Amino acid sequence: MDRILIEALKVDTVIGVYDWERTIQQSLSLDLTLATDIRPAAATDDLSLTLDYAAICQRIQRFADTHQFALVETFAERLAECLRYEFPISWLRLRVRKPGAVPQAASVGLEITRGELPTAKE
Numbered sequence: 001m002d003r004i005l006i007e008a009l010k011v012d013t014v015i016g017v018y019d020w021e022r023t024i025q026q027s028l029s030l031d032l033t034l035a036t037d038i039r040p041a042a043a044t045d046d047l048s049l050t051l052d053y054a055a056i057c058q059r060i061q062r063f064a065d066t067h068q069f070a071l072v073e074t075f076a077e078r079l080a081e082c083l084r085y086e087f088p089i090s091w092l093r094l095r096v097r098k099p100g101a102v103p104q105a106a107s108v109g110l111e112i113t114r115g116e117l118p119t120a121k122e
């Protein structure tokens with residue numbers, strides 16, 4: 001199965017468990033891998049037959065603008081649900097990093113996978 005990639009997408013949002021974090025915006029860095037069959041779009045050169053990564057990035061920033069979670073876990077789970085509901089994504093892997101949250105670490109975060117990976121047919 002083919003995969004559309006979005007790497008190191010920076011989004012600003014209100015996120016964190018501490019009181020001081022509820023009053024500021026912080027950046028998250030997202031990596032997404034989205035399973036899809038690119039062949040219909042490649043055969044026709046038609047954007048409507050594939051996942052539009054620009055539209056997905058816009059939707060992610062709008063999601064970040066309109067939600068305020070405590071945990072990166074909640075952000076990731078709810079974003080994955082949102083994207084799978086609004087786009088034809090059968091399987092995705094989402095990494096969410098919160099740079100600067102732990103000064104001794106370059107970043108901390110998590111990775112989730114959701115959905116069924118379609119079986120390859122050549």
Ligand SMILES: Nc1nc2c(c(=O)[nH]1)N=C([C@H](O)[C@@H](O)CO)CN2
Pocket residue numbers: 015016017018021070071072073098100101102
């Ligand atoms: N597993 C998690 N651990 C922590 C989180 C989180 O979202 N998931 N969040 C925090 C704080 O908000 C932290 O980022 C502030 O520096 C602590 N641990």
